[in-house]
Amino acid sequence: MSQPADLIITHARVYTVDPVQPWAEAVAVRGQRIAFVGSAAEAAAWRGPRTRVIDGQGCTLLPGFIDSHFHLLMGSIELAGIQLQGVASLESLAAAVNRFAAAQPDAPWLVGHGLKYDIAPGRQPLTRHHLDAISPRPPTAGLCL
Numbered sequence: 314m315s316q317p318a319d320l321i322i323t324h325a326r327v328y329t330v331d332p333v334q335p336w337a338e339a340v341a342v343r344g345q346r347i348a349f350v351g352s353a354a355e356a357a358a359w360r361g362p363r364t365r366v367i368d369g370q371g372c373t374l375l376p377g378f379i380d381s382h383f384h385l386l387m388g389s390i391e392l393a394g395i396q397l398q399g400v401a402s403l404e405s406l407a408a409a410v411n412r413f414a415a416a417q418p419d420a421p422w423l424v425g426h427g428l429k430y431d432i433a434p435g436r437q438p439l440t441r442h443h444l445d446a447i448s449p450r451p452p453t454a455g456l457c458l
Contacts, residue, residue, distance in 0.1 A: 317361025318343045323353040325369025330376060340374065347376075395425035402432055407447035414450065422452055 318341035327337040329350055339356035341349035349359055360366065395413040400406045406428070414423055430439045 316343060317364050318348055318356075318359040319363075320365045320367070321356050321359055322367045322369050322374060323356050324371065326371065326373045327369075328373065328375050338369075390424075391426040395423065396427060397425040397429075398427035400428060400432065403434075403443060403447060406432060410448055414448070423448060423450070 320342040321339060322342075323339040325338060325340070327340055327350060329335055329337055334350075337350045337352070339349075339351060339353045340347060341356050341359035343359075349356060395409055397406065397409060400409055406425075410423055410425065413425075414420070417423075428439075431437070433439055433443055
């Protein structure tokens with residue numbers, strides 16, 4: 314070790330994703346990089362006078378998650394609906410809705426996701442009347458997300 318770590322997390326259950334050593338108990342970080350993964354005793358060698366040390370208290374530490382925030386239910390609902398990203402006119406909206414309706418004749422609702430609301434002539438906001446005119450059957454909903 315040439316320089317001490319900026320941060321050491323010790324006494325944790327560290328999942329390494331390394332099949333040779335899947336679990337460890339400490340991690341040392343220097344800058345924006347993981348510099349060491351191993352035992353708490355070995356991690357002590359990475360400690361310097363300014364190293365921040367966190368006692369993991371037996372908690373699990375997982376690597377590689379970046380913005381793991383997601384909405385599982387809404388995402389799955391969106392996948393089941395009409396994909397309307399890229400629809401730029403009432404004509405292309407009608408084509409997408411009619412294509413989905415033909416493929417899903419028993420669907421009680423026709424629900425689209427990713428719709429821009431300014432695709433009507435003159436960039437007017439869409440209304441129920443626009444949807445009623447293009448939909449082969451009601452009810453139809455378009456969601457702007």
